[in-house]
Amino acid sequence: MTACLALACKNNEPEKKDVVYVKTAEARGIGDGAELSYSGKTKSATDANVSFRVAGTIERMLVKKGDYVKKGQVIALLDARDYRTQLAAAEAEYKQVKADADRIEAMYAEQATTASNYDRARFGLAQMREKLNNCRNQVADCRLVAPMDGFVQELLHEAGETIGAGMPVVSLFQHGDIEVEVFIPAAEYARMDSLTEAFCTFDVLPGRELPLRVARLSREANASQLYEVRLSISRVEGREAITPGMSTMVTMRFQMSNADKGFIVPTSAILTNNGESYAFVYDKQKGTVRRVNVTVGSVDNEGNIRVLKGLHRADVVVSAGVRYLEDGMSVKPLEKPSASNVGGLL
Numbered sequence: 001m002t003a004c005l006a007l008a009c010k011n012n013e014p015e016k017k018d019v020v021y022v023k024t025a026e027a028r029g030i031g032d033g034a035e036l037s038y039s040g041k042t043k044s045a046t047d048a049n050v051s052f053r054v055a056g057t058i059e060r061m062l063v064k065k066g067d068y069v070k071k072g073q074v075i076a077l078l079d080a081r082d083y084r085t086q087l088a089a090a091e092a093e094y095k096q097v098k099a100d101a102d103r104i105e106a107m108y109a110e111q112a113t114t115a116s117n118y119d120r121a122r123f124g125l126a127q128m129r130e131k132l133n134n135c136r137n138q139v140a141d142c143r144l145v146a147p148m149d150g151f152v153q154e155l156l157h158e159a160g161e162t163i164g165a166g167m168p169v170v171s172l173f174q175h176g177d178i179e180v181e182v183f184i185p186a187a188e189y190a191r192m193d194s195l196t197e198a199f200c201t202f203d204v205l206p207g208r209e210l211p212l213r214v215a216r217l218s219r220e221a222n223a224s225q226l227y228e229v230r231l232s233i234s235r236v237e238g239r240e241a242i243t244p245g246m247s248t249m250v251t252m253r254f255q256m257s258n259a260d261k262g263f264i265v266p267t268s269a270i271l272t273n274n275g276e277s278y279a280f281v282y283d284k285q286k287g288t289v290r291r292v293n294v295t296v297g298s299v300d301n302e303g304n305i306r307v308l309k310g311l312h313r314a315d316v317v318v319s320a321g322v323r324y325l326e327d328g329m330s331v332k333p334l335e336k337p338s339a340s341n342v343g344g345l346l
Contacts, residue, residue, distance in 0.1 A: 019330075019331075019332050020321070020324070020325070020329065020330070020331045020332065021321070021331070021332050021333075021334050022282070022289075022318045022319075022320060022321040022322075022325070022331045022332070022333060022334065023318070023319050023320035023321065023333070023334050024282050024316050024317065024318055024319060024333045024334075025265060025266050025269060025316070025317055025319040026314065026315070026316050026317075027263035027264070027265050027307065027311045027312075027313070027314070027315045027316070027317060028263060028264045028265075029263055029264075029313055035251060035252070035253045035254075036188060036251070036252050036253075036254070036300060037249055037250065037251050037252075038182040038183070038184060038249075038250045038252070039182070039247065039248075039249060039250070040180045040181055040182040040200065040231075040247070040248050040249070040250045041180070041181050041245065041246065041247055041248070042178050042179070042180055042181075042233075042242055042243065042244050042245060042246045042248060043173075043178070043179050043180070043181050043230070043244055044150075044153075044173030044174055044175070044177075044178065044179070044244045045174075045177035045178065045179045045215070045232060046148070046150070046173065046174040046177070047150075047153065047171065047172060047173040047174070047244075048147055048148065048150075048171070048172050048173075049156070049168035049170075049171050049172075050075070050144060050146065050147060050168065050169060050170045050171075050172060051144075051163075051165075051166050051167055051168050051169055052076075052078055052141060052142070052144055052163065052165060052166075052167075052169060053141040053165055053166070054078065054083065054138050054141045054142065054165050055162075055163065055164045055165045056078040056079055056080070056082070056083075056142065056162065056163070057078065057079045057160065057161070057162045057163075058076060058077070058078060058079075058157055058158065058159050058160060058161050058162075058163065058169070059077045059078055059079045059080075059159065060076065060077045060159055061075075061076050061155060061157075061158060061159050061170075062074055062075050062076060062077065063075045063076075063152050063155075063170065064152065064155065065152050065153070065154060065155055066151065066152060067151065067152045068149075068150070068151055068152075069146040069149070069150060069151070069152060069172065070146065070149050071146055071147065071148050071149050072145050072146065073145060073146045074143050074144065074145055075144050075145065075146050075152075075170055076143075076144040076169055076170060077142060077143055077144070078141075078142035078143075078144075079142075080139050080142035083135070083138045083139045083142060084139055086135050086138070087132075087135040087136060087138070087139050090128075090131055090132045090135040091132060091135075093128060093131075094128045094129065094131075094132045097124055097125055097128040098125055098128070100121060100124075101121040101122060101124065101125040104117055104118055104121040105118065105121065105122070144169060144170070146172060147172075148172065148174060149174065150172045150173050150174040150175070151172065151173055151174075151175060152170060152171070152172060153171040153172060153173045153244065153245075154170070154171040155169075155170060155171075156168050156169055156170065156171060157169050173244050175243070175244075177232060177233075178232070178233045178239070178242050178243075178244065179215050179230045179231060179232045179233070180200050180212060180230070180231045180232075180233065180248055180250055181228060181229070181230055182228075182229050182231070182250050183222070183224070183226035183227065183228055183229070184226060184227055184229055184252075185225070185226060185227075186221065186225065186227065187298045188252075188254075189217070189227040189229075191254050192214065192217060192229070194254045194255040195214065195252060195253070195254055195255075196253050196254065196255050197211075197252075197253040198211070198212040198213070198214070198231055198250065198251065198252045198253070199211050199212055199250075199251055200212055200231075200233070200248045200249060200250045200251070201248065201249050201251075202241075202242060202246060202248050204241050204242075204246070205241060205242075209251075210233050210234065210236060210239065210242075211233075211234040211236065212231035212232065212233060212234070212250065213231060213232055213234065214229065214230075214231055215230040215231060215232040216229075216230045217229055217230075231250065262297065262306050262307050262308040262309070262311070263306070263307045263311045263313075263315070264300075264304045264305070264306060264307070265279065265304065265305060265307055265311070265317050265319070266303060266304055266305070266319040267299055267303055267304065267305045268319050268320055268322065269305075269317045269318060269319040269322060270294065270296060270305055270307075271322055271323065276293055277293070277294050277295070277296050278291055278292060278293050278294060278310075279291075279292055279294050279307070279310070279311070279317045279318070279322070280292075280317065280318040280322055280325050280327075281311070281315050281316065281317055281318075282316045282317065282318060282331065282333065284316070287330050287331065287332070288328055288329060288330050288331065289318060289325055289327070289328070289329055289331055290327060290328070291325075291326075291327040292310050292311070293310055294307050294308075294309060294310030294311060295307070295308045295309040295310060296308065316333075318331070
């Protein structure tokens, strides 16, 4: 009898449910602007990839990386043997055509030949003269000269390599104005008109923020669907320590339109079902979650998504374990690890 009563009492006890632990995050207000960061690299504002105007095999490279060159200085040579042979043939042909033209001109002066023969000889000589000049230019073009004063940034080919006309051989830059090159996605490229501020930071200048201004924008995306943006570094104290090729972090701040304002939450806090996006907001007093429909915008580089409608300031959303929640479910937020317990391992 006692055993039966004990069993009955046990059966009447309320069933204990497992506690659902979740990770939470507070919805952060965007305010009047958005701030995005990109890694970049410094470039000279004036640089050039120098190439031969004719094809051939590189005979000699007369400079090395880091060399300073002056405008007009010869920096590389092509093997000009074939072009010299063509020039010699053109010179011989020109002498023959000129001699024939001189005889016909003398005959025409004495009215011993027709005007048609005279015109044919005259225009043939002019054509041959242009052919000869072209051969001379090809020989001269086997010498690659620097188009400006500057430094050799890179040797793109070496002696012995065969290249085509117009293929870059040497990269030069002038040590003057410095620009920063970054690549941004299409969503941010479309908002460049609303850029309010940009600056960059360097390890060689700790604690310094160097102001930037937009110098130029590419009009076409690259293979990764990113757009090139060049920003020039203002002439401020410390800029002389910056040289081309340095890595930097660029921060860009945009003015937001009313349609873009809202809140930032981790992308893991948002679920989509049948075309509708929603999140779970945690009620601290009740210890439960409430499902709310939201309208979302773009995703930033830090893995956060912009929520345009549906959330309010100081809302706490579930950022992990969302898929297992239901409206009104009781949950318990995971405690954040202390500063001395990095990663929550202790």
